[in-house]
Amino acid sequence: MIKKILLGIVLLVAIIAIGFVIMVYARYERTFEAPYPNIKASTDSAVIARGRSLAFGPAHCANCHSPMSDMTKVDNGEVTPLSGGFNFELPIGNVYAPNITSDEETGIGKLRDEEIARSLRYGVRHDGRAILDFMPFYDLSESDLTAVISFLRTQAPVKNKRPQHEWNFLGKAVMAFLVKPTGDGDVPESPAIDSTAAYGKYLAASVANCRGCHTKRDMMTGGYIGPEYAGAAEFEVVDENGKIIPGKHLVTPNLTPDQETGRISGWSKKDFIERFRKGRLIPGSPMPWGPFSRMSDLELTALYKFISSLEPINNPIPLGIQEGDPK
Ligand code: HEC
Ligand code: HEC
Incomplete structure (x- = not known):
């Protein structure tokens, strides 16, 4: 009797596993619908x-x-x-x-x-x-x-x-x-390109992905699970060929202006701009320091104003390369 039940369970598990494999192969190249935006390249x-x-x-x-x-x-x-x-x-x-x-x-x-x-x-x-x-x-x-x-x-x-x-x-x-297209097509108005915090917010959230990296995310869904811009997302460290170095990780600093734990608290606007001009200082950091070092003073000023206007969040983050794989 017990043997029969066990055999039944084994068969059931095998059928579910085979069904899962068939489903995976049938679906992994699935396609999605999304509208084509009415965008035409300009020669201006x-x-x-x-x-x-x-x-x-x-x-x-x-x-x-x-x-x-x-x-x-x-x-x-x-x-x-x-x-x-x-x-x-x-x-x-x-x-x-x-x-x-x-x-x-x-x-x-x-x-x-x-x-x-x-x-x-x-x-x-x-x-x-x-x-x-x-x-x-x-x-x-x-x-x-x-x-x-x-x-x-x-x-x-x-x-x-x-x-x-x-x-x-x-x-x-x-x-x-799991992977589904993300954009909802709800696009912000074109902001004025100036040194205000409003333009800084647009850059940080919609263009430069400061928010996406400097916020703790759920690894499965990508959803934000920590306060925005308070850091704590863990990243792989890569070598000069882009290969992941096992057993190491970097944690994104807290960008909010918390006196004690905010990475840039105490930095003047000038310090902030100069930091960006220096580019990558920690080898293997995933932050796109090269392109960011080209941002204009106006863009960096706007970013500085925006992150200085955030609500301070106390969130201590270890600096520099850490031991262990990223979580
Ligand atoms: C963090 C890395 C990264 C950045 C930054 C990035 N891309 Fe990509 N891009 C990719 C990867 C990876 C793919 C392949 C995605 C796929 O096939 O699922 C891709 C695919 C594409 C495609 C092909 C889409 C298609 O229909 O096959 C275009 C076009 C593109 N990127 C344009 C851009 C532009 C423009 C920018 C800057 C505004 C940009 N990418 C920034 C990594 C990046
Ligand atoms: C791909 C992920 C990623 C993106 C995008 C990103 N960062 Fe970072 N950032 C990191 C990581 C990881 C570190 C820690 C390692 C380092 O300092 O390079 C970091 C460090 C920093 C630091 C501290 C630098 C120091 O010298 O201690 C500042 C300031 C910063 N980021 C601001 C920003 C701003 C502003 C943006 C958007 C313009 C941004 N980051 C976009 C991942 C990212």
Whole structure:
């Protein structure tokens, strides 16, 4: 009798497991619907210049879409071809940042403006699949999204064929059941580009992803589980080839103006700007210091005013590289 029951349980578990595997394979390449934003690239030189300054500044496209061999240049804040390069070796598989120059075969030359706009605003790729939450540009204003795409169109085509992402089984399961496009299409008004805290807030939350990294997140859902800008998100440390160094992590500092635990409390505006001009000081830090070092004094002033206006949150954060894998 007991043997029969055990056999029944084993069979049931096997059927569920096989069913799960079949479901994963049937679903991991599933596609999603999202509207195509009505965005057309412009040939106006001021619009293109704005797009370039975003891509190589606060929006830091260069940090992921430049070849690994150009990373020193990126760290020095130089303008590089966005011909694709960063390999993310994740527990769910390998993800490759694509070539986004205008090459028709290996880049985005054949994609329509609306397709590029949809991928950035809704997180739905040109082929309908969901984009992992690497590119939090859902809230770029209408004019900034236009500017970025207008700039992308001006890049000379570079031939560089990038591999398809390689998901392991866990990755396929994550793609099949967990990853969904994120953008809700609810886009903020284009803010005035000036040195006010309002523009700083737009940069921090919608362009430069300060909020996304400097807030504790739920690793499964990406949702915020700590007070915004109070830090505490843990990150891998990478070597000069972008490979994760096991057993080490960095914790994002608390950016709120708490006297005791806020990283920049006591920093003047000048200190803040000078810190950004220095670029990356901790090797392997994931913060895109290279592109950020190119931000203008106006942008850095706006960011400084915004974070100084936040409600102080007491949240002590260890500085420097820590032992142990990130949690
Ligand atoms: C943190 C790294 C990172 C940053 C920053 C980043 N990207 Fe990406 N991008 C990726 C990765 C990874 C993919 C591949 C996503 C996928 O296929 O799921 C991608 C895909 C794309 C695609 C292809 C979408 C498609 O339909 O196939 C475009 C276009 C793009 N990025 C443009 C940009 C622009 C413009 C910026 C700056 C405003 C930017 N990216 C910033 C990592 C990044
Ligand atoms: C990809 C994640 C990421 C993004 C995006 C990011 N940061 Fe950071 N930031 C970190 C990490 C990790 C550290 C700690 C390591 C270091 O100092 O480089 C850090 C450190 C800092 C520090 C302390 C520097 C020091 O010398 O102690 C400041 C200030 C800061 N970030 C501000 C910002 C602002 C402002 C933005 C948006 C413009 C931003 N960060 C965007 C991850 C990020």
